[in-house]
Amino acid sequence: MAKDDPKTLVSTDWLAAHLNDPDLRIVDASWHMPDSGRDAKADYDAMHIPGARFFDIDDIADARSELPHMAPPVEKFMSRMRAMGIGDGHQVVVYDSHGIMSAPRVWWTFRLMGKTDVAVLDGGLPKWVAEGRPVEDMPPVIRDRHMTVSRQSDMVKDVTQVAAAAKLGDWQIVDARSDARFRGEADEPRPGLRKGHIPGSKNVPFAGLINDDGTLKSETELRAAFEAAGVDLSKPVISSCGSGVTAAVLDLALTILGNPRHAVYDGSWAEWGMYNDLKVATGEN
Incomplete structure (x- = not known):
């Protein structure tokens, strides 16, 4: 996978060289944990990459679900993208204010909707700003454009499918949360959730896949991180996390590593940790 692959990951140099391309659309996908005290939209209003549109992960979501920021229905995604001036024929580059944290979630959402001309900005806004x-x-000037959507249902898993995978072992379940949360030694940021992890799941904390400058680690390092956790990269993987955001970091890494089949558990621990009839494991697997 080339570093400047406009379907997966692009460098700040690539974006700077293409910044004025007429069919480029830049998306600010910044998002913060509920207890962070930060407002991603206010940060965007104060400063963003030229031409960027703000993608509100909590708003462009399935309002029918009680779970946080579940993937939006096709019709809602289409209408919101049209209102943002994003449509067919556009190359989309997604970034966030952490480096790589929430941008892969929006990258995954576009791909879930059948849009493949979308990439994550390696290093995100911090690297862009650090380079001057x-x-x-x-705000950008918006010109709407029609968008054709084809939902790729194999890219997302629900709780029933994940429970079956945990029982049958036909899919590996990989958790992107910190090791302390995975082992059940740290409280969850959302109240009312049990502590621990899905029985049989592996732990690859997403933060361990990111360099100090916010860029994604090399393919060699990514592969080593998954293999050290006992993940067989030749077999199917379901990525999970706290609420379906950082699971997409694992999904991005798995795409780069050429894993044949991978999907995101959209409800993640916000769902699994809520239901007492679903088994929970603690400690190391």
């Missing part, structure tokens, strides 16, 4: 590249506080 341009930013602005003005």
Whole structure:
């Protein structure tokens, strides 16, 4: 996988070289944990990469679900993208204000909707700003464009499918949360959830896949992280996390590593940890 693959991951150099391309659409996918005290939209309004649109992960979601930011229905995604001026024929580049944290979730959402011309900005806004590249506080000029969507249902798993995978072992379940949360030694940021992990799941904390400058680690390092956790990269993987956001970091890494089949458990621990009839494991597997 080339570093400047516009379907997966692009560098700040690539984005700077293509910044004025007429069919480029840049998306700010910044998102913060509920207890962070930060407002991603306010941060966007104050400073963003020129031309970027703000993708509100909590709003462009399935409002019918009580779970946080579940993948949006096709019709809602289409209408919101049209309102943001994103449509067929556009190359989309997604970034976030952490480096790589929430941007892969939006990258995955586009791919879930059948849109493949989408990439994550390696290093995100922090690397862009550190390099002295341009930013602005003005909203972009929007020209709507039709979007054709074809939902790829094999890219997402629900709780029933994950429970079956945990029982049958036909899919590996890999958890992106910190090791302390995985082992049940740390409280969950959302109240009311049990502590621990899905029985039989492996732990690959997403933070361990990111360099100090916010860029994704090399393919060699990514592969080593999964293999050290006991993940067989030749077999199917379901990625999970706290609420389906950082699971997509694992999904991005698995795409880069050429894993043949991988999907995101959208409800993740926000769902599994809520239901007492679902078994929970603690400690190391």
